Each structure stands twice: as C-alpha cells, then as structure tokens.
Amino acid sequence: MSDSADVLLSTTAVYPEPTAVGFELATELGYDGVELMVFTDRVSQDPSAAARLSKHYGAPIKAVHAPCLLVTQGVWSRDPWKRLRKTVAVAQDLGAGTVVIHPPFAWQRNYARNFSTVLQGLKARYPAITIAVENMFPVKVGPGQLGAFKPHWDPTVEGYDAYTLDLSHCAASGADAMEMAQRMGDRLRHLHLCDGVGPGVDEHRVPGRGEQPCADILEQLADKRWDGQVTVEVSTRKAKWREERLEDLYESLKFAKKYLRH
Secondary structure: OOOOOEEEEEHHHHOOOOHHHHHHHHHHHOOOEEEEEOOOOHHHHOHHHHHHHHHHHOOOEEEEEOOOOHHHOOOOOOOHHHHHHHHHHHHHHHOOOEEEEOOOEOOOHHHHHOHHHHHHHHHHHOOOOEEEEEOOOOEEEOOEEEOOEOOOOOOOOOOOOOEEEEHHHHHHHOOOHHHHHHHHHHHEEEEEEOEOOOOOOOOOEOOOOOOOOHHHHHHHHHHOOOOOEEEEOOOOOOOOOHHHHHHHHHHHHHHHHHHHOO
C-alpha cells in the first residue's frame, strides 16, 4: 500500500475553462494539489497569479509543466533553454517539487544537442527540484512517421535522471506501458494518469475508458511504496456542462486512489 503518492489535478484537465477553475475543482473534489500547466491561458503564465489562486483555494502547486507544446513555443521566450530555466525557477518559487518537460523537438537542434548537459546544470543549481522528462510519441505524416523529437520520443533511449510516464502517450506511440515503466525503474518519479485506445491518437481519456494498463501501473507503484506523484491529465473539453466535467474528474480521482491503495 502506498501512503505517500500525491494525486494531483492538471490545470489543463478543465480546458476550455481557465486555469483558475483547475485550482477550484482540485479543492472541491479532494485532490492533493495541482500540476500547473504553463499554457496559453495568461494566468498560467503568471507565477504571482498562480500563487494567489493556490492560496485562495487551498490547492498547493506540487508540479509545474513547462511550456513545451507547439502552442506555447512563444511563452516567456522563443528560446527553449530560457523557458526551461524559468520553469525550474518558478517551480522553486512556488514550492513545487517537480518540473515536467518534453524531449526537444527535432528542429531544436542546438537545444537537443545540449539537453542532457542543461538538465545536469539545472539539477546542480536546483537540487530540490526533480526534472522529469516525459515520454512522447511519433507524429504520422501520410504512410510514414516523422521523428518529431530528438534524440527520441522515448526518453529511456537517451537516459535521464527522472521520468514522467504518460499513459495516453504510450497508447499514441504503441508502446507497452508496463515495459516502459520497467525501463524507467526507480527513475520514474511522475505519472500522467490518463487512458487511450491505439496508436496515432493522443486522447487523454479518463482512466479505465481505454486500453492502457492504468490500474496495473498504479498497483505496481503501490506495491513498491512509491513516493512519486500522480497527475490526472485527462481531456474534458467535450464535456457539455460543468457537472459532466466534475464527474469525469472525480471518477479519475477515485480510480487513482482505489488502485494506489489496493
């Protein structure tokens, strides 16, 4: 049984509602805190505003997701190094222990070439922050695939000090989630709990509504008395009303708690 793994709510799980709603619902539903996704919402880009929301709703910010999506390439800076460095500094200022980062895009050649070195430098400067590199997926172009990430969409190919395992990305890439978790080993420090059906589509379904071994992963972590973090990162953008969104997020929380404490 695991007594120390926090279950967090990603602030993007309430999209298209704004970041503030992520804090509100995390508290209302009983989550242990939030993972602040630095996104297109300007509030998410303002550490002072995020800190005020955290205090107002009593929802601690325990992880920060760097702005590394295609739609956030201009947030804070066009320079990916500056974005990463600022994210780590912001996480420390907010009291968050984890930063989630994607592998570099293939066209970010200089950044990709020096990515491991930069991570090591940040680890030395901010020893209290875990920088967990997330597994991604290949992008399909016609009948083939485009290597969108360097050195690979699977971070275990290169090897880093800490990982985030995203189960929807496992589905989208066709990767075996249990096998990837084994490769990550003790360096698996953060889990994006979500589900998916098959390769090519990144769905972020509510856990249990796809084909990923969500329950098995959680039970395995519980058996190891894992003390990392689980973030519910599901998509509720198709919810027609707030109540439906609440139901999906509460179901996800119950799922996480059930299998972490089996």
